[in-house]
Amino acid sequence: MANPTQQQTLQQKRAAHAWGCIEQITKKPEDFRKKYGSQVRGLPALIQSDGLGQALAFLKAKDKNKKESYYFVAYEHIASWAQDKESGLNAQGDFLEWLLKQSTTDYRRATAEVLAYLSWIKRFAEAKGWQDEE
Secondary structure: OOOOOHHHHHHHHHHHHHHHHHHHHOOOOHHHHHHHHHHHHHHHHHHHHHOHHHHHHHHHHHOOOOOOOHHHHHHHHHHHHHHOHHHOOOOOOOHHHHHHOOOHHHHHHHHHHHHHHHHHHHHHHHHOOOOOOO
16 A cells, blocks of 8 residues: 555645534534534635735634634634644644744745645535525
């Protein structure tokens, strides 16, 4: 059997982390799951149009209930991957604050990594049928 490439291994690690995050959401009420699903489905487009920093700031600004909203959970899922050594980013502390201190090269690398990670979150949320009707 051929050895998997590093990229395949990283993809598998992204998928495993994303699946763990999705499993946490299954314990939430249905309305929460649907709104979370809709939010993560739109995040890649938001990141591509406004930038990663702006998207993260949006999620933090929308978290009016402090740690109880689907915005906060989406932010935390992204941040937990960025802080995971497997992501290669090695973000420390608050992800947005860390991101704003990075060079342009590292900012772009973080953006690419978050987009790759979100593709898994998005697909798993879609597979669960989590989509707000609005």
